Amino acid sequence: TRSTRPQRLLGAVQKSATRGDPCSVVNAIDQFCRHTEWAMNVGDEKGCILDSVVSEVNPATVLELGTYCGYSTVRIARLLPPHAKLITLEFNPDFAAIARQVIAWAGMEEKVHLVEGASGEWIPKIKEQFGVKALDLVFLDHWKDQYLPDTKLIEECGLLRKGSVLLADNVIFPGAPQYLEYVRSSQQYESQYFKSHLEYTKVEDGLEKSVFLG
Ligand SMILES: O=c1[nH]cnc2c(O)cc(-c3ccc(F)cc3)cc12
Numbered sequence: 608t609r610s611t612r613p614q615r616l617l618g619a620v621q622k623s624a625t626r627g628d629p630c631s632v633v634n635a636i637d638q639f640c641r642h643t644e645w646a647m648n649v650g651d652e653k654g655c656i657l658d659s660v661v662s663e664v665n666p667a668t669v670l671e672l673g674t675y676c677g678y679s680t681v682r683i684a685r686l687l688p689p690h691a692k693l694i695t696l697e698f699n700p701d702f703a704a705i706a707r708q709v710i711a712w713a714g715m716e717e718k719v720h721l722v723e724g725a726s727g728e729w730i731p732k733i734k735e736q737f738g739v740k741a742l743d744l745v746f747l748d749h750w751k752d753q754y755l756p757d758t759k760l761i762e763e764c765g766l767l768r769k770g771s772v773l774l775a776d777n778v779i780f781p782g783a784p785q786y787l788e789y790v791r792s793s794q795q796y797e798s799q800y801f802k803s804h805l806e807y808t809k810v811e812d813g814l815e816k817s818v819f820l821g
């Protein structure tokens with residue numbers, strides 16, 4: 608039976624990337640998705656913006672909503688100090704199974720906790736399950752209509768501190784209009800739009816960075 612897109616993406620990693628080298632995993636996926644088969648990774652162009660925000664925040668604890676095949680998981684984890692923690696939530700078990708293998712190939716298992724399940728169910732459990740006091744960085748890259756309810760849930764669970772950063776992918780395409788309206792109009796956030804393009808295309812998209820003011 609025909610392979611799936613995530614399976615073909617994993618194959619490209621295993622063929623072209625060096626075990627234990629996260630940069631080669633990121634490059635192998637970008638090469639594959641640009642020249643062979645498009646996939647919904649944040650990609651290289653928006654990925655550079657992600658890198659700069661991660662480096663600036665230098666987070667001890669990161670929450671990623673939407674793992675997919677683990678591209679941004681590896682991209683973020685490669686920049687984290689040794690004992691930092693990245694918790695990534697993925698609803699789709701097939702995606703999670705591929706992501707685990709991509710993360711392992713990159714040698715990033717120590718820094719990553721991949722949780723299979725619904726963000727709405729798991730966000731309230733993060734503090735107790737992972738001994739997390741606050742999230743330094745949240746990368747929103749899952750279902751666009753979940754960005755706003757999950758942000759409100761993260762606030763209600765007391766997971767943000769002064770200076771916590773929310774970084775949201777796809778705020779233009781596919782688009783997250785209600786989320787944008789919320790973070791841009793709220794007195795509790797200072798928001799900034801980073802104009803870019805939909806991964807591997809010329810279509811406009813961008814990342815919204817929102818600093819929680821407490
Ligand atoms: O569903 C998505 N989750 C997270 N990120 C996405 C992402 O970066 C792009 C897209 C996407 C974009 C164009 C298209 F024609 C079809 C899907 C979806 C997601």
Ligand SMILES: [Mg+2]
Pocket residue numbers: 647648649748776777
């Ligand atoms: Mg995305």
